[in-house]
Amino acid sequence: MNLTPADSTRSAAPVSLTPARSPSGRSAKKTAPVHTAVPTGSLGGPAAGVASVSNLTIKLTEYLTASELKKVKEAYRFSDEMHLGQVRKSGEPYISHPIAVAEICADWKLDAQAIMAALLHDVMEDQDVKKEELIERFGAPVASLVDGLSKLEKIEFQSQIEVQAENFRKMLLAMARDVRVILIKLADRLHNMRTLDAMVPEKKRRIARETMEVYVPIAHRLGLNAIYRELQDLSFSHLYPLRYRTLAKAVRSARGNRREVVSKVLEAVKGTLDAAGIPFDVYGREKTLHGIYGKMRLKQLSFSQVLDVYGFRVVVDSFANCYVALGTLHALYKPMPGKFKDYIAIPKVNGYQSLHTTLIGPYGTPVEFQIRTQEMHRIAESGVAAHWLYKDEEAGLTELQQRTHAWLQSLLDIQKQTGDSAEFLEHVKVDLFPDSVYVFTPKSKIIALPRGATALDFAYNIHTDIGDHSVAVKINHEQSPLRTELRNGDIVEIITSPEGRPSPTWLAFVRTGKARSAIRHHLRTINLGESIELGKRLLTQALTMLNLSADLPQSLIERLLHESGAKSLDDIHADIGIGKRMAALVARHILGLFENESLTIPLFNESGEIIPSKPEPVVIYGSEGIAIQLAPCCLPIPGDGIIGLLKRDQGLMVHTADCEQAKRQRAKEPDRWIDVVWGEDLNRRFDCHIQLLIHNQRGILARVAAEIGEADANITYVGMGEDNDSVTTHLRFTVQIEDRIHLARLMRNLRRIPGVIRLLRERG
Template sequence: MNLTPADPTLLTPPARRRGSDRHASNPTPSEPAPAPGVASVTALVAKLSEYLSASDMKKVKEAYRFSDEMHLGQMRKSGEPYISHPIAVAEICADWKLDVQAIMAALLHDVMEDQDVRKDELIERFGAPVASLVDGLSKLDKLEFQSQIEMQAENFRKMLLAMARDVRVILIKLADRLHNMRTLNFMSSEKKRRIARETMDVYVPIAHRLGLNTLYRELQDLAFAHLYPVRYRTLGKAVKSARGNRREVVTKILESVKNTLDAAGIPAQVYGREKTLFGIYRKMRSKHLSFSQVLDVYGFRIVVDSFANCYVALGTLHSLFKPMPGKFKDYIAIPKLNGYQSLHTTLIGPYGTPVEFQIRTQEMHRVAESGVAAHWLYKNEQGNVGDLQQRTHAWLQSLLDIQKQTGDSAEFLEHVKVDLFPDSVYVFTPKSTIIALPRGATALDFAYTIHTAIGDCAIASKINHEHAPLRTELRNGDIVEIVTSPTSRPSPTWLAFVRTGKARSAIRHHLRTINLPESIALGQELLAQALSALNLNPSIPDALADRLLNESSAKSLDELYADIGVGKRMAALVARHIFGLSEHDLSAVAEGGSDGRPLAQRLEPVVINGTEGIAVQLAPCCLPIPGDKMIGHLRRDQGLTVHASDCDIAKRQRSKEPEQWTDVKWSTDLHRRFDCRIKVLVQNVKGVLARVAAEIGEADANIIFVGMDEDRDQKMTQLRFTVQVEDRVHLARLMRNVRQIPSVARIVRERA
């Protein structure tokens, strides 16, 4: 029987429930009337009836009744019956027109986690596909983990791997997270901030990566509202006030564009759109602007009827308003990594206001708003989203590759979060295949993206047919070719400059598995030396070893030694941790092992020489060099990240987590050079770049990167160099030489 919104068999609770002696003769009360905004079965059935068959609706009914039975008596923090949450999640999935198995899984997604329903019971009642979806969505709260961080990382790992096998897992999970964020007001302030931060760090990037832009924007704004409520309310009031002031401008632009397109014979829908509060806030932060300085709060979208008319409409717009130089992007010819396609252009509108336009077809608009969900949402229409599905499948497959090479859940999540970073560069293979990589990716990242074996054997690269080192950052449009050698092997130093999760996990996997006995022996020797320097016994007692392993992800001392041997951990830092554990022992206190001062004040600064491998990373935001005062950021299982003491990013992070920072100093015995960024403002005259490069060479410094302003019509141009120097004295000599060039107006050291 086909279920309609008025079907009483779906709206009436089941006659008998688990743990209850109620029978049909003594029925439970019917579903209470939902409060405003609360999901109801009636609305869900109305949406599902639009596209599901009668037999599918019967399966949904069975899943609803079972979920209602399992959650009987369970309430949400808001006071609503808990069943309202699975219904709301299923309703969001119905908006995407997900199939019957996904809708059933949405209704059942909490029964394993909250009610101890076994997977085999779900298989028996609803089939293996539905049970697998629910299992992928269920958390691991019932297992024992060494820390909350490890438990969270393992939950994400399980969810992402289930998603790699079936993308519906993450679609249901995102719907679940969206409803939880919409109803977060009933949680404590601390829990609201924790969930909002988790949403911003993981779920927002996943939504963006899958092209779910509508969901992505709403999750961003909801997380922003709970992370910074005062800023959110203040900015919201400012935007509301600005609407009235800018209404005349928006109306004038809309009318002008519509009339111009009509006159050109281009069928189009034109409408204005307001940027999200978080989008405005992010621009204010990144560009150090006040709200009044953010002129492009409004943008305009033009949806045309054909691919060719996208470019015709662009030309028409450019004849109406003057385009801003360097503000045009063609995401139709080269789509974004998540399949997004549009033409972007910024024009100078009336009253000199910059106005952003997006031009796309109806099919592109569907994919832009619904991303990978467009596969279900528009599967009965002619739109072709095959390329998007292939891109998504390739990324999901890369998750499985990373899992095979990764030792623990925290490391797996670290790699995945790197790949979720939204900015991308697009480069070409020698055969003109487009490869998308995260912003800042290097030639070595490109090699590992092509194939792990190519990355492992890489020795150099050719970028635009010119030889370049593997650490060279790639730029849009580069043609990249990798030079390999069968005798080449990954080096720990590679981890200092690779950007993608796949490259990082492959290098670590190789270092972890090759020459394991030698790595263990080397790590044991290095730790013994570090312990002796702190006047501790190099032989670690069993009780202390157990405590040490419990507070790290290492499963044995051999694994800990191997991590030190391959450079994943730093011997001096492990020794300091052992010192911190031993000082709490009664024997240590009785012998005067502690003088009452914090541990960081009683120990000498960690000495580094810059060749420690992956255990020590020089922060890319400030790139400290010898002579700089430094501080180090200790992150669990990620070694030591060294910042310059005056680094703004380090100051902000240190104020939030002061206990994770330690003093660091340079070794007096340094035998290498260090990267440093400089900016040079020059007059745009013939030969100036050659003059500057020659002076850098005269100062005995090596140039590894050169960049410049894209607009070469101006009188002044800013050149950007990454150079390798010995220390601050060497850098000062280099800058003094360059400053003497007549065409140079200013030279400064660049920091983020």
């Protein structure tokens, strides 16, 4: 997936129209740029071809002062001069694109600085205009906005994916500092999508996919529903053109067939609301083609089975009348059970508020209604653009602004805790899913989380320190595991302990980017020494297999660091230790550097091939800390045959050699498995699960527990379940033992107890 926030419809002009370039790459100073027979826009600059600025001028005159209009005019003239001779794929002069972006921003009533940045948003990227020049001409705020919108094409990266991720990170961090960056970027993307027909099919699909996966969720997260719906439909039309055309044709046909139903409903609704004395406006609304397509796919329906293609929006004058209108409509038509949602009492995470209800209309047709006030309608369509905010204006923020500010701040928190751009992008995308679950703190504060979020995600949402020290949770006043998935309406209380620490196993079930980045940050920093030590051992093992010494020349180390993007050899060792880099691939890279640097490569045979060498297995003592873990699925103990899996960001996971889960994983990722063995003189105890089937006899549990104590084993957990016949019972123990010999002695003693029918070591 291409995540570069690029202008999708840019094209180089014919050579004869391209501005002269100086040797440095900056545009040479232009002398009296000539426009031949072109109309002049109201902003005072010439508008080439169809690039008229009259519409923009009309929109800006409505709310900008004369002095602000003058500054916008200067920005337009500079942009027009910089883009002179540049055309789009459609053949239009390139300046038409910045003008169109500025018009969309003007519809949102963004301020003069944002409009200027919209007009200038491509000059740094296309014409090598320096930020310092923009600061001098238009001021630091405008220059910062333009810089946040510009790509990082001049920096050398290791891969195209890294370029895309870093560009996206730059844009989002600029957005976290000033939300106007993303508003301008969304306006830029909207105009590009509207004019995408000029592109070749392959590029259309790439840009449409990027829009659907990144920009559509951002628009939804910021509450920009109008642009969200339009971007969705435009992306759908370019990703699946045949499906789009077929569905559009079906909807056009359905309009005629359902016109009678719609007119009957509209007439009845107006009559009943008039009779109730409620001031109102009612609008018919049609679901977007992408919305219809999504419902058909989700519920496996044909188009004829999607009955609620049409709906109505009722806009009333006050909060209270929303509920009066709801009762009036429910008296008119019967509501469908389970189809009522109150987003006024509990707004969506993006600030959206409305009452949603589906009623059984004429001829048994379901009809959807949305009921809201005029202010709710304005925010529903424009979201944060209706109240775009600055970081230094926290006093008096609306609830929508506070939620948006909190999300933007979380981007900065994730950035601080993230290792690289790709990881940052992974975390942020997780939080862009539109579906949310709403839960309550013990003090009844509402917290919105992505659907599928767990109690641990809730803890990290409150504060990173609470997440890091979480040990238990109460959900609806009952003790529950931290991995419990939350449901709407849950009351969640986190229990913390100063001794609590994040575990690598938490990464397997947390859902939010904030939680994931905080856990990874902790594992990467607190356990850095352990990870470095493990990484050294694994790299030494991999180098041994290639008959290379781990004692590398300094010149080769410097070259390795430069090519890998690491700051030090310890960084590489740490990445290997947490599974972020593969030791075998790093070793191969080092071998290639030996060849490139013309250094002597030891232990080659006469044919020039590397002599295979049996690597020494990694020794496990069980006390290495969090960098080496014993797999919970099989709980290996000393004496078991063991193998090791290097898991990304979780270090080395040790399984028993006969573990079924390990066998399945090894078939999928054979390169991540290494040989491991138990060390000597292990001075700790290991958890082991045992299960007993016993006769229900008085005192038998006490006898079993006493026997475990006599065998010098410690019980850390006991559970029981009664069989259906009430004659036998299953007992499950977690005991701490030294090794297999100790376990065998314990099990031999337990079998001697009268009443014990069956005994086994439990796996998983």
